[in-house]
Amino acid sequence: MVQYVSPPLDLSFAALSDATRRGIIDQLGREDASITSLADKFQMTLTGMKKHVQVLERAGLVVTQKVGRVRTCKLGKRGLKAEAEWIEAHRKLFEARFEALDDIISELNREGRDEPAS
Amino acid sequence: MVQYVSPPLDLSFAALSDATRRGIIDQLGREDASITSLADKFQMTLTGMKKHVQVLERAGLVVTQKVGRVRTCKLGKRGLKAEAEWIEAHRKLFEARFEALDDIISELNREGRDEPAS
DNA sequence: TACATACTGAACCATATAGTTCAGTGTTTA
DNA sequence: TAAACACTGAACTATATGGTTCAGTATGTA
Numbered sequence: 424m425v426q427y428v429s430p431p432l433d434l435s436f437a438a439l440s441d442a443t444r445r446g447i448i449d450q451l452g453r454e455d456a457s458i459t460s461l462a463d464k465f466q467m468t469l470t471g472m473k474k475h476v477q478v479l480e481r482a483g484l485v486v487t488q489k490v491g492r493v494r495t496c497k498l499g500k501r502g503l504k505a506e507a508e509w510i511e512a513h514r515k516l517f518e519a520r521f522e523a524l525d526d527i528i529s530e531l532n533r534e535g536r537d538e539p540a541s
Numbered sequence: 542m543v544q545y546v547s548p549p550l551d552l553s554f555a556a557l558s559d560a561t562r563r564g565i566i567d568q569l570g571r572e573d574a575s576i577t578s579l580a581d582k583f584q585m586t587l588t589g590m591k592k593h594v595q596v597l598e599r600a601g602l603v604v605t606q607k608v609g610r611v612r613t614c615k616l617g618k619r620g621l622k623a624e625a626e627w628i629e630a631h632r633k634l635f636e637a638r639f640e641a642l643d644d645i646i647s648e649l650n651r652e653g654r655d656e657p658a659s
Numbered sequence: 660t661a662c663a664t665a666c667t668g669a670a671c672c673a674t675a676t677a678g679t680t681c682a683g684t685g686t687t688t689a
Numbered sequence: 690t691a692a693a694c695a696c697t698g699a700a701c702t703a704t705a706t707g708g709t710t711c712a713g714t715a716t717g718t719a
Contacts, residue, residue: 433558440554441707445627452634459665469666471708478706492665492716502635507628509563510621516570517620559677577695587696589678596676610686610695 435506438482443467444475448484448498455497553624556600561585562593566602566616573615 438444443465450456450464462472476496479485486499556562561583568574568582580590594614597603602621605614 431560432563433560436554436558437706439627440551440558442549442551443707445550448631448634452631452638457665467707468709470668470710473667474707489666494666498635498638500639503628503632507625507632509557510625510628513566513570514621514625516566517616520570520616521618555676561677575695585677586679588680588698591697592677607696612696 432505432509434482435484435503438478438484439506441475441478444479447475447479447496451485451496451498455495457493457495459493461496550623550627552600553602553621556596556602557624559593559596562597565593565597565614569603569614569616573613575611575613577611579614 439448446465447461450461456464458469458472458476461476462469465472467475476485476487479496480487480499483499483501484503485496487494487496489495557566564583565579568579574582576587576590576594579594580587583590585593594603594605597614598605598617601617601619603614604617605612607613
């Protein structure tokens, strides 16, 4: 089996922190697309779209291939496994914390709140 | 039931894109902590740590409360639900894409690669 | 060959991030 | 009351991001 080493979570979470890029992933989930078609769909210059695709590519979420003058973008094979694992592990952490501390938290909520209106 | 509206995914994914901040979440999963203790643990100035905590707070991942001169940080009640949902939904997208296109992809891999060594 | 298409790269802009130092303010404690 | 502690805010630095325009290069087509 080929190993798909995930680039650090820094890169993928940063890539996912932009709505346009999440939209690109959405779109590539439907069909592969050229830079031009993505730029049209997201109302952006070619150059701007190219940068977004590069961010996704550095994160390993998208792969591209140029054939002739067209660069085709598709979802990267490595997927979102590492990200899902981090999120799930820490989701459990959150939950465990609240089971243990539920009463303390509600007590804190009953007390006066810090910085009522900044 | 109280509704915990998640700040946009932009903010939470951006918050998670930094290793120090993921470490802070890790740490708060073990026990609540003051800014000072976190700053010590991550070898950073108080001011620097305060900024990280603010990023996590804006994303709704951490809540803080100041009592006396100590600001205590803990995991936010809203958890990572919205993020987990986005990731899971799109993980399926990735997989579905590869089931459909597995043969096409392996064909593309057999062809010459674009930009062999940049 | 000439034109259109699809991308690419450099340069620029405004804003954000990750960190710092320094000078406070407010709180505890001796 | 004085000193120590915990935080806060302003200001600064260097670098990244999200976008643009403009000037290419390479490819496809009439």
